[in-house]
Amino acid sequence: MSIPTGANTNMILRLELDKEIASFGNIATAIGDSGGDIVATDVVRTEKKSTVRDITFSVYDQKHSDLIVEAVGKLPGVKVVHVSDQTFLLHLGGKIEMATKFPIKNRDDLSRVYTPGVARVSMAIHENKARAHSLTIKRNTVAVISDGSAVLGLGNIGPEAAMPVMEGKAMLFKQLAGVDAFPICLATQDVEEILLIVKALSPGFGGINLEDISAPRCFDIEKRLVEELDIPVFHDDQHGTAVVLMAGLINAVKLVGKKLEDCKIVVCGIGAAGTACTRMLLSAGVTNIIGVDRQGAILKGKEYENPFWQWYAENTNPHHIEGSLSEVIEGADVFIGVSGPGVLKAADVKKMAADSIVFAMANPSPEIMPEEAEPYVRVMATGRSDYPNQINNVLCFPGMFRGALDCRATKINEEMKLAASHAIASVVSDDELNENYIIPSVFNHVVVEKVREAVINAAYKSGVAQRRREKVQ
Ligand SMILES: NC(=O)C1=CN([C@@H]2O[C@H](COP(=O)(O)OP(=O)(O)OC[C@H]3O[C@@H](n4cnc5c(N)ncnc54)[C@H](O)[C@@H]3O)[C@@H](O)[C@H]2O)C=CC1
Ligand SMILES: CC(=O)C(=O)O
Ligand SMILES: [Mg+2]
Known part of the structure; x- marks a missing residue:
């Protein structure tokens, strides 16, 4: 063993x-x-x-x-x-802590950082709210918000149990991009309550990273926060995942010599991540996408309670393929798994087209373990750090928010996401590209720099950056 x-x-x-x-x-x-x-x-x-x-x-x-x-x-x-x-x-005791930038050594310092000196700073912000970006931590902070309803692939395990994951995200924000992120896990799964709470706590933050909130509530929560807040709101499991998936796919199809738009792609798990990945594939010109969830392929003409599956049925599966994952996978060029452990069998992978690409991204246990799939696939990737080709949103969110905070973007739009995908993909040069290296490592410091730069450029081009261009390095 x-x-x-x-x-x-x-x-x-x-x-x-x-x-x-x-x-x-x-x-x-x-x-x-x-x-x-x-x-x-x-x-x-x-x-x-x-x-x-x-x-x-x-x-x-x-x-x-x-x-x-x-x-x-x-x-x-x-x-x-x-x-x-x-x-x-x-x-033990959690993974992060708050640190001060300088010590309070005497009464003089005390009267500056705290009362009475601090009062003048507060009044300056009261006169002009935009000063919060220069006089408080707002310009460097992100709230990592979860309601514990879809934690990794562990399901609805609640806010306390979500904390270690959110602390981990906060650590990665800080270590990789210098962003001060705060894990905030809410004891409610009610959409209206979540909206109220996030809006109420937004003044101290430069961005909101929604995390592990289950579909379909996550779509509504994100949409309404984007509309109602003037800071970037980003649901990591949707867009971070889609950005990195696209980066991996750009390189994988290049390696196997296929065109993305010609590929038959099966997406398994039509929740937050699956829906966003599909939207990104559609905007890249892929048409032959079949979405599969627990009850099989999603089809036009069927009635779905979930309004997003109604949208999904209208916009995918053009050849009206019916059946289970094991049936619809026949002849597929790409499998994208964002569902749960062990869903894909070696026998299913065998049925895929030549030079198949399998991205089994469910965490912590993928849809199929690499050892099982590898004999039958050309490119294999998971969301885990203990195998090659880690397709995980950690390659996106630190650089994405670093860029958005630095140019003071009001939103994270499609242009910024696509730019991030290409930036991540570009870290792997044509010379380096091979079956075990289609996506850079999380520890490759070039990733955050490249994503940040691409995101900033896209934000200025698309008109969502508020800071004067010359002030942003
Ligand atoms: N590698 C990465 O960067 C990321 C991986 N993920 C993983 O993707 C999975 C889904 O995450 P979310 O979309 O946020 O959750 P979600 O709860 O919004 O959606 C999950 C969907 O998968 C479906 N599903 C679950 N088991 C299934 C099965 N046996 N067969 C078919 N469909 C099944 C559910 O019905 C649901 O529609 C999780 O395992 C998560 O860890 C999510 C985000 C990023
Ligand atoms: C990576 C991640 O965000 C997830 O699995 O939910
Ligand atoms: Mg997540």
């Missing part, structure tokens, strides 16, 4: 070993035989009769870890002290 790489699967097992009875060789064998992979061992302390050791090993999941711990615990002279998960350890 081979273990996928990635620190998120590392466990630390603390063992007390009876020096006379226990053998490290037996422990290593027990872990290896159970499919675990030892990454490191450390001696915590040694006493006369016993030693305490930490053994770090990688596993698939919690069940796999339990199995290994049980096997090791049965060995003679071995006592399991505790097991800890490196991912949980990283989350």
Whole structure:
């Protein structure tokens, strides 16, 4: 059994070993035989009769870890002290904190940053609200807002459970683009309440990043906030995903020598991400798109409760193909998965056209694991960081907001999104392009710079940038 790489699967097992009875060789064998992979061992302390050791090993999941711990615990002279998960350890107390830009060293400083000095600054903003951009953190802040209704592919797990994901997004905003992002998880899933809350908290923010809000409510929430606020509002799961998908696809079709507009594309999961990806494909000239959700292909002439599926049926599936995913995938050039784990089978991938492209983007577990699909596909990508070709909206949102904040855009429009897709795709040069490198890494610092620059140029061209051009580097 081979273990996928990635620190998120590392466990630390603390063992007390009876020096006379226990053998490290037996422990290593027990872990290896159970499919675990030892990454490191450390001696915590040694006493006369016993030693305490930490053994770090990688596993698939919690069940796999339990199995290994049980096997090791049965060995003679071995006592399991505790097991800890490196991912949980990283989350203790949360992942982010607020920091001040300078210390308050004396009364003089105090009277400037706080009362009475601060009052003059407040009054200056009162006289001209636009000054909030230069005299407060507004010009560098984004609210990452979720109601916990569609967290990754985990479903409606609630606002508290959404927090680690939103903290992660905030970390990425800061580390990759210097944007100060605040995770805000709401204890309501009512559209009107969400609108009221977001509008009410918007004065302190330069942008709103909606995250993991389920379809179809997310469409209405975003549309109305865009109309009613003068700062950029961006639903990451829709547009961030679509931008990065398009970047990956531009490069993948180039690699396999197909034209995007000639491709038969099957999109699985017609929610927030699936709808936005489809809209972007349509605007790129693709016509042969078939959307599939739980009940099969979405078809014109059928009645759907979801008004967006009504729109979807009218605008896709021109050949009126009916059936399950397994049926409609026949002859497809591209599969785009934004649904859930294990939806696509190797037998389905086998039925695709030659040089097929599979983007199984559901998180944390894709529609099909690369190991299963790879024998039958030319290009394979997932949303995960532990495989090549990570198609994930993290390649978009930091640079997108950096650009939008820097030029003080009122909106993030189609022009800015398309520019971002091309910017991301352009990071991979023709010489570098290959089956395992169609999309740049999140850690490639050029990505944010290129996206920012492309977004700023597009914002000025399309007339949504408010800052004087010469002031923006
Ligand atoms: N790689 C990336 O950057 C991103 C990946 N995603 C992933 O895409 C998935 C969907 O996210 P959202 O669109 O935000 O959620 P959503 O809740 O708005 O939509 C999910 C859709 O998938 C459908 N679906 C679920 N299981 C299915 C199945 N077995 N067969 C067919 N359809 C199925 C649902 O009925 C729903 O229409 C999640 O797993 C999420 O993690 C979302 C955004 C970005
Ligand atoms: C990546 C992301 O935003 C998601 O899976 O929901
Ligand atoms: Mg998301």
